[in-house]
Amino acid sequence: MVAIRREHSLGLGRSLDQLFQEVFGSFAPHAPTQTTALFPALNVWQDEQAFHLEAEIPGVKLGDLELTLKGRDFVLAGERKRPEGDAPAHSERAYGRFERRLRLPEDVETEQVSASLENGVLRVALPKAARARARRIDIQAR
Numbered sequence: 001m002v003a004i005r006r007e008h009s010l011g012l013g014r015s016l017d018q019l020f021q022e023v024f025g026s027f028a029p030h031a032p033t034q035t036t037a038l039f040p041a042l043n044v045w046q047d048e049q050a051f052h053l054e055a056e057i058p059g060v061k062l063g064d065l066e067l068t069l070k071g072r073d074f075v076l077a078g079e080r081k082r083p084e085g086d087a088p089a090h091s092e093r094a095y096g097r098f099e100r101r102l103r104l105p106e107d108v109e110t111e112q113v114s115a116s117l118e119n120g121v122l123r124v125a126l127p128k129a130a131r132a133r134a135r136r137i138d139i140q141a142r
Helices: 012-027
Strands: 041-046 050-056 065-070 073-080 096-103 114-118 121-127
Touching: 041 096, 050 073, 065 121, 073 121
Parallel strands: none
Antiparallel strands: 041 050, 050 121, 065 073, 073 096, 114 121
């Protein structure tokens, strides 16, 4: 058994990163760490009309992205390619294939989904199906 001394002032995430590096060293250069655990980073919210998603994907080209929607399952997949000739001494950016899956709580109008990519931010609007939207019901007086 080997005793490993730890700095107690480190946060849990940094401690786990440090332990991972000590155990695996350079054998796992692209293993998930505190800085690359979830790529791309997502913001998802909804309003009465739609679900909205923003994904930070700097360096990913439009042709390297794929969005699919089947029922309530939304998938964002793609690849961030390392620039040719790039051989950094140290890199904290994740390269390679990625995939994020979301299960939407309600059905959406698949024909009306829209997406745009600008300045490394992907924005997707997924309009809720008419039957899923809240609507006001007028009461008739008699």
